[in-house]
Amino acid sequence: MLGYYSTLSSEVYDMDKPIGHSFGDVEFYIDRLTSVKGHILEPATGTGRVLIPLLEKGMNVDGFDSSSDMLEICRKNCEKRSLTTKLFEAQMESFSVDTEYEAIIVPTGTFLLLHEREKSIKALKNFFQHLCNGGKLILDIFLQTEIPMGEVSTRTWQCSNGDIITLEDRNVEVDYVQQYTVSHGRFEKWRNGRLIQTELERFPLRWYGIEEFKMILKEIGFVNIEISSDYNFGEYPKSPDQIVTFEAVASKG
Numbered sequence: 001m002l003g004y005y006s007t008l009s010s011e012v013y014d015m016d017k018p019i020g021h022s023f024g025d026v027e028f029y030i031d032r033l034t035s036v037k038g039h040i041l042e043p044a045t046g047t048g049r050v051l052i053p054l055l056e057k058g059m060n061v062d063g064f065d066s067s068s069d070m071l072e073i074c075r076k077n078c079e080k081r082s083l084t085t086k087l088f089e090a091q092m093e094s095f096s097v098d099t100e101y102e103a104i105i106v107p108t109g110t111f112l113l114l115h116e117r118e119k120s121i122k123a124l125k126n127f128f129q130h131l132c133n134g135g136k137l138i139l140d141i142f143l144q145t146e147i148p149m150g151e152v153s154t155r156t157w158q159c160s161n162g163d164i165i166t167l168e169d170r171n172v173e174v175d176y177v178q179q180y181t182v183s184h185g186r187f188e189k190w191r192n193g194r195l196i197q198t199e200l201e202r203f204p205l206r207w208y209g210i211e212e213f214k215m216i217l218k219e220i221g222f223v224n225i226e227i228s229s230d231y232n233f234g235e236y237p238k239s240p241d242q243i244v245t246f247e248a249v250a251s252k253g
Contacts, residue, residue: 005067008187008199012165014047014073015157023243025107025140026053028231032138032247033059038102041130043092043123044110048074055083062086064095092123100132106139109243115180115204121216128220131250137222138247143240144207147174147181164190169203180206210237210244222248 005013020026029050033040038060045051045063047070054061055078062085065071071087078085088097092106092114104127114120127137149171157165166188173182182204189197208216214225228245229237237244 005065005070006199006201007069008165008189008197009185009201010047010067010069010073011159012157012167012187013070014077015159015165017047017049019048019052019077021049023108024231025243026050028228028233028245029105029107029138030054030057032233033103033105036103036136038132038135039099040103040105041099041101042105042107043090043095043127044106044113045074045087046070046110048077050105050107051085052077052081052083055085056081062088062097062099062101064088064090066091093119093126094122095126095130097130099130100135101130102132102135104131104135104137106137109140109142109205111139112141112206112208113204115182115206117178117206120206121220124216124220128222128250133250133252135250136247137217137250138245140243140245141208141213142243143210143237144179144181145240147171149174159189162191163196166190179208180204213246217246217248221251223251224249 040059040061042051042061042063045065051061051063068089071089075087114123131137152168152170155167159165167185169183169185171181171183182202185201185203187199188195210227217225226234226247227236229235229242
């Protein structure tokens with residue numbers, strides 16, 4: 001079975017998307033969470049790119065991830081900044097904690113990593129259960145446009161010690177009925193021209209239609225659903241290449 005956000009993949013993520021690096025989402029989430037005084041949860045928190053700026057704003061944020069390698073980097077990133085928070089390893093569809101959250105956030109399309117529809121619906125229901133009455137879910141998705149099959153993309157990163165990490169990535173599967181793609185990535189670490197580490201990754205991604213996803217949220221029990229594009233609150237998407245953000249309130253009355 002191919003790895004998933006293992007050692008090299010997590011190292012690359014931390015270099016490619018360092019703490020505070022923003023696509024417009026960091027500022028957007030800070031703004032949308034300013035009024036939240038209670039606990040906030042970030043599932044799939046990764047290396048802390050969004051989590052840490054929120055903590056630095058004085059917000060009470062917990063985080064979890066399914067990757068122990070990502071969490072280890074996140075812990076170190078927090079320690080470097082003398083920040084303390086609750087971090088734990090878990091899955092979006094099955095995590096269970098006693099805390100009742102005032103907000104749950106899933107930025108940058110990370111939710112789409114749950115490519116099986118059943119698991120993704122289960123995760124949304126799990127978010128609902130962990131929110132207090134009136135708590136809000138803020139979640140990004142993106143739409144699928146072109147899906148080139150078999151084409152290889154390559155990228156390279158240089159580590160602080162001079163090592164080189166390369167990535168070759170290609171789409172290997174698309175299921176238009178179940179609405180997901182699968183790509184395979186090959187990470188290689190090189191030192192002085194010699195290969196010292198290799199990692200293979202299977203990377204699935206689901207897609208949803210905008211109104212389809214809104215309907216799912218309604219069926220689960222969310223209300224007051226706001227749809228935004230490219231982190232402009234309330235602006236309905238006009239183009240398929242825009243990031244789409246849903247903000248929805250858990251109604252348990």
